[in-house]
Amino acid sequence: MSEAKRLAAEKAIEYVTDGSIVGVGTGSTVAYFIEALGRVRDRIAGAVSSSEQSSERLRAVGIDVLDLNATGPLALYVDGADECDPQRRLIKGGGAALTREKIIAEASKTFVCIVDPSKQVDVLGRFPLPVEVVPMARSLVARELIAMTAGQPVWRQASEGQGVVTDNGNWILDVHGLSITDPVRMEQQINQIPGVVSVGLFARRPADVVIVGGEPPRVL
Numbered sequence: 001m002s003e004a005k006r007l008a009a010e011k012a013i014e015y016v017t018d019g020s021i022v023g024v025g026t027g028s029t030v031a032y033f034i035e036a037l038g039r040v041r042d043r044i045a046g047a048v049s050s051s052e053q054s055s056e057r058l059r060a061v062g063i064d065v066l067d068l069n070a071t072g073p074l075a076l077y078v079d080g081a082d083e084c085d086p087q088r089r090l091i092k093g094g095g096a097a098l099t100r101e102k103i104i105a106e107a108s109k110t111f112v113c114i115v116d117p118s119k120q121v122d123v124l125g126r127f128p129l130p131v132e133v134v135p136m137a138r139s140l141v142a143r144e145l146i147a148m149t150a151g152q153p154v155w156r157q158a159s160e161g162q163g164v165v166t167d168n169g170n171w172i173l174d175v176h177g178l179s180i181t182d183p184v185r186m187e188q189q190i191n192q193i194p195g196v197v198s199v200g201l202f203a204r205r206p207a208d209v210v211i212v213g214g215e216p217p218r219v220l
């Protein structure tokens with residue numbers, strides 16, 4: 001699948017406009033995009049990054065990483081996804097970067113999502129849905145998620161008893177066993193639980209364009 005990821009990432013370069021600041025997501029597909037963006041770095045004014053990992057990769061290819069508070073709205077955001085439905089609604093956060101990704105998606109005029117064909121589904125939910133939570137609310141949020149969704153929340157751990165810590169200092173619950181027939185509603189409901197920082201459903205603000213890597217790439 002890495003060739004499909006690379007093909008999707010390279011196609012996304014066509015959406016980059018001269019002199020712009022590009023929003024950049026996180027993950028293995030985005031790593032190919034950063035590589036490609038590095039080759040055209042003289043055409044752009046810099047990037048806003050959704051994670052420490054991507055910031056490092058961007059700097060390594062000679063791209064300035066800027067603060068979203070200083071840039072204003074962005075023309076373009078390019079990011080991967082864990083799942084994508086036919087309406088371009090997404091599950092994201094497999095790399096724990098969902099909150100910053102949601103912020104950059106909201107700040108951007110055009111959100112281009114780059115995926116390999118394995119990410120396409122008819123109904124979201126096969127991939128466990130990530131929810132970023134304030135650590136003290138982990139159990140509370142897990143109970144509320146069970147009551148609300150009938151799914152099974154699992155605390156994402158780096159090792160036994162050690163939660164994976166997001167770039168924002170929080171923890172992740174991955175909700176298994178969902179079949180998300182109304183993603184907009186589920187996104188709204190989960191966002192209302194006290195202690196939830198954000199949920200990895202991108203339905204209220206779906207991608208504008210999805211590029212599925214292949215020979216040739218398909219644009220949805």
Ligand SMILES: O=C[C@H](O)[C@H](O)[C@H](O)COP(=O)(O)O
Nearest residue numbers: 027028029080093094095097
């Ligand atoms: O938190 C991580 C992001 O949402 C990624 O975009 C997502 O997990 C897809 O990653 P990958 O391109 O590595 O499959």
